[in-house]
Structures are given as structure tokens and as C-alpha cells.
Amino acid sequence: MNNNSKFYSVQEAKKKLESYCAYQDRSHKEVTDKLKEMRMIPEAIDQIVGNLLDDNFLNEERFAKSFARGKFNIKKWGKIRIVRELKLRQISKYNITIALKEIEEPIYLETLDILAKKRLSQIRETNIQKRKKKLADYLLYRGWESHLVYEKLKELI
Structure with missing residues (x-):
């Protein structure tokens, strides 16, 4: 997706990212990558991510749990692959441990x-x-x- 011609205000970007996060749980990395793609400055990225966290649109533990459940139930991935993929998304060790408990x-x-x-x-x-x-x-x-x-x-x- 090429957003070269469009510039977003902090409010517009926040609304866009609220929809993005509401559609499906996202990792912090996915959200910051999306904001960088929208050519937002670091200060705006920090502010928007902070707002998304405060409003519970962004929750790393919830993301890790749903990711682990989904990849196990749908793709039949083992724990090693799930851990590797969560690490790639820069999820904390603590939240990875919690996520794996979702799998009985x-x-x-x-x-x-x-x-x-x-x-x-x-x-x-x-x-x-x-x-x-x-x-x-x-x-x-x-x-x-x-x-x-x-x-x-x-x-x-």
C-alpha cells in the first residue's frame, strides 16, 4: 500500500488505527509499522500508541493469547513455531509464556x-x-x- 500522497493528522491516524486494531488484535510492532507506513513522526506514533493502549485497542497480552490460540487451532502450529512468530512480533517473554497457557x-x-x-x-x-x-x-x-x-x-x- 502506498500512502505517499496522503498526509494524516494525529486524529485521522488515531481513528484509522482504532479501526485497524478493532478489526483484529494487533501487536505493538504491527501498529508502529503501520504508523510509519503512514509517514507519522515518532512523537505522533508514541502519542497514538499511548492512546490506543489507554483505550484498550492495543493489548499485547490479548494479542499474544489470540495469536497462539488461532495459530494452534487453525494452522495446527506447535509451540516452537508460535514462540518464534511471537518473538518476531517483539512480544515480551512474559506474554509469550501466558499465551502458551492458552493451549491445553x-x-x-x-x-x-x-x-x-x-x-x-x-x-x-x-x-x-x-x-x-x-x-x-x-x-x-x-x-x-x-x-x-x-x-x-x-x-x-
């Missing part, structure tokens, strides 16, 4: 089981070692912990 352990392990079985049924490789490697690569890429992946391989293949 029994459901987490059941999801791994379902995902592994589904993927295994799609792998057409006949060589056992290559089957194992393909399944392991798939699960590790999605951010599942290696010890869980290797236990699952032993169980299934």
Missing part, C-alpha cells in the same frame, strides 16, 4: 497425533527411513517439539 496439554498432544496420522496417510514414500524423515520434517517445520515428534514417529512407523 491434552488437546495439544491429541492435535499432534491427528496431524501426524493425517500427514502419514498422505506420504506415498515406501522406504521406511524416508517416510520417517518426511513426517519428521513436516512436523518440525510446523514447530512441534523434536522430542514429541520422535516419540510420535516411533509410535506410528
